[in-house]
Structure formats: C-alpha cells, structure tokens
Amino acid sequence: MVNRRDFIKKGCIACMGLTGIATLLEACSAPLQVVKLGNTPDNTLVVPADKFTEQTKMLVLRSDHLDNDILLVKNNASYNALLLMCTHEGYALTPTDSKIFCNAHGSQFDLEGNVIKEPALKPLTRYKTALINNNITVYLNKKV
C-alpha cells in the first residue's frame, strides 16, 4: 500500500521528469536554416535579405572565423543578430523558432537575447545590423 508521503514523492518525481522531457522536446524542434559565410576583412557578415521569406524568420550564420554561430532574427523591418554563446559559462546555444536553449545548465533566452531562465543573468551579445542594397550586414565589432 502506498502511503501519502510516498505518493507525493513519486508524483513530484514524475512531474520533474515530464517538465524535463517537455523542455527537451521544445529544444529539439525543426533545425533552423544554416548560412555558411566567409568573414570579410572589415569584420562584418553579409547575408542576402532574400534568404528571409514568409516562412523563414531566422537564420543561423556560421563562419570558420567565428567560435560561435550567430542567430539572425527578422523582427518586422529590423534584424537582431545574437551571438549563440551562453552568458553563464560560455557554452554554445541551441536556437529554436521560439527560444534559445543552453543544454549545459538550462538557461533560456528569448529571441531578443533576454534571459528568461537562469542561471545565466546577462542577455546575449547583440551586434549592430543594417540593411544595405538588399543585403543584411552584421557588424561584429559593434555591439548593441
């Protein structure tokens, strides 16, 4: 026979397991499109604006010259460029279409780089962007 204490203990363990599975599934949504780029001498990344479509609102920018990817998010007429490196202890982050996850210790960030779940306390590094001649330029030496 299960006593009240055992019932509550098992219920709590089951809830924690379900929460962990839900978070894991959320972090495993469809992969985002990766754009491989070279690095220009003036420390910028240039992405054709037509890479964004009605369905594609985010791109992962990857370069051999960068230690971490950059998530480029279209937000109406502007773009957010976020360094996918956790501000807790520097691990690489996993972006999804709704959040950015750190699998090291569980931090989560929104698509503007703000912390929505600790242990990270600082927002993600954001870089200045500009739309020039139908190209999006990410300025790696200009943080916002």
Ligand code: FES
């Ligand atoms: S390194 Fe990301 S939560 Fe610790």
